[in-house]
Every structure is written in C-alpha cells, then in structure tokens.
Amino acid sequence: EVQLVESGGGLVKPGGSLRLSCAGSGFTFSNAWMNWVRQAPEKGLEWVGRIKSKANGGTTDYAAPVKGRFTISRDDSKNTAYLQMNSLKTEDTAMYYCTTGWYLDYWGQGILVTVSS
Amino acid sequence: EIVLTQSPATLSLSPGERATLSCGASQSLSSSYLAWYQHKAGQAPRLLIYGASSRATGIPDRFSGSGSGTDFTLTISRLEPEDFAVYFCLQYGTSPLTFGGGTKVEIK
Numbered sequence: 342e343v344q345l346v347e348s349g350g351g352l353v354k355p356g357g358s359l360r361l362s363c364a365g366s367g368f369t370f371s372n373a374w375m376n377w378v379r380q381a382p383e384k385g386l387e388w389v390g391r392i393k394s395k396a397n398g399g400t401t402d403y404a405a406p407v408k409g410r411f412t413i414s415r416d417d418s419k420n421t422a423y424l425q426m427n428s429l430k431t432e433d434t435a436m437y438y439c440t441t442g443w444y445l446d447y448w449g450q451g452i453l454v455t456v457s458s
Numbered sequence: 459e460i461v462l463t464q465s466p467a468t469l470s471l472s473p474g475e476r477a478t479l480s481c482g483a484s485q486s487l488s489s490s491y492l493a494w495y496q497h498k499a500g501q502a503p504r505l506l507i508y509g510a511s512s513r514a515t516g517i518p519d520r521f522s523g524s525g526s527g528t529d530f531t532l533t534i535s536r537l538e539p540e541d542f543a544v545y546f547c548l549q550y551g552t553s554p555l556t557f558g559g560g561t562k563v564e565i566k
Contacts (some may be wrong), residue, residue, distance in 0.1 A: 375554075382504075386546055386548075387557065388548075388554060404552065404554045405554065409469070413524050438502060443550055444491070444493045444505070445493065445505065445507045445548065445550070445555075446505045446508070447505075448503050448505075449502060450501075451502060
C-alpha cells in the first residue's frame with residue numbers, strides 16, 4: 342500500500358523559514374516524481390512544484406508564486422522528499438500535500454503551515 | 459500558464475441522479491493530459507481519472523471522463539451518498555501544472 346506522510350508544519354512568522362518532509366513507502370521511491378500541492382483556507386488546490394526522479398534528470402519546476410523562495414529536494418536513500426520554504430508570507434498559509442507521479446496519483450494527508458505574526 | 463475553468467461551481471442533486479461536471483482549458487491540452495480528483499474535507503484528494511478518460515485503480519465504473527482539446531467532462535452516472543464532495547480537474551501536460559477552481563456536488 343502506498344503511503345505518504347508529511348511532517349514539519351506549524352506556525353512561523355512572516356519572513357521565516359520552514360522545511361516540510363514527505364516520507365514515502367509502498368512504492369519504488371527513487372523512480373517517483375514527487376510534487377507538493379497546497380490549499381489555502383477556503384481556496385482551491387494550487388500546485389507548488391515538483392522534483393523528477395534522478396533517472397529523469399532530478400530537475401525541479403515551481404509555480405510562479407513560490408519560485409526563488411521554495412526549494413524541493415529528495416533523498417532517495419531515506420525515501421523522503423523535502424520542501425524548503427524561505428521568506429514566508431502570510432499568503433503561504435495553507436495545507437500542504439505531497440503527491441507522487443506525473444498526474445499526482447497518490448497523496449499524503451497533508452500538513453498545516455500557518456504564517457502569522 | 460494554462461487556466462482551467464470548472465462549471466458549475468455548485469451542483470445540487472439527489473442520490474441516484476446523474477452528475478455532469480465540466481472543465482474548460484484556456485488552450486488545447488496536449489495528448490489530453492487532464493485528470494480529475496475527488497476531495498472531501500479533512501481527507502487527501504483522490505485521483506479518479508487521468509488521461510481524460512482512464513479510470514484510476516479501484517475507481518468505480520460509475521465515474522467516467524471524456525473530452526479532448528479544451529473541453530472535458532466528468533460524469534457520475536448514479537450518485538451514491540459517498541460521492542457528495544468537491545471535484546477538481548488538473549492539467550499536467552505543461553508546467554506549471556494547474557487546477558480548476560472546483561465543483562461542489564451537494565445533496566439537494
């Protein structure tokens with residue numbers, strides 16, 4: 342059974358940093374493209390970015406609102422993907438989900454990030 | 459970026475009825491790289507359809523997807539009580555990936 346478990350969320354002040362982790366199991370993590378998606382309160386889903394598998398170059402893509410502030414990385418030896426969030430803004434407050442694959446086939450339960458003074 | 463517009467925003471139906479949800483793209487989607495998800499409050503979104511019309515593993519056959527180019531449809535042939543939720547479409551053929559705004563299917 343595929344499982345994705347996010348951790349590292351919480352309350353942070355504007356301008357601060359936070360690193361989210363996503364631990365995967367039940368699939369070959371090293372072959373998977375890993376994405377982050379968020380949902381702000383009372384809003385729809387927003388794709389944050391992704392990291393491709395090393396076999397596909399291990400490259401990253403980001404949505405415009407987070408480009409230059411957020412960095413996605415992976416450690417295949419730990420079956421874990423990361424989302425490093427810097428220069429956080431109040432509008433980054435959201436539930437953050439990690440998801441697998443090209444078309445986001447499996448999702449974690451999500452982790453809440455609140456950016457507030 | 460490709461903008462996806464879902465309609466209607468809310469669909470009020472009774473169990474047993476047919477639901478038809480639309481997703482329109484601002485430009486033609488390459489190779490129908492469109493997916494549909496079901497999202498219930500407090501739960502992770504669930505993939506229903508990918509490639510515009512292929513059902514994901516374990517999805518009941520009352521869910522079907524169709525369309526190509528810029529116009530796509532998710533049909534739920536007969537609504538079950540567990541189907542009342544929010545539904546999102548996603549285009550994954552072009553980065554950045556983009557979601558539609560969602561359609562809430564509520565009990566009438």
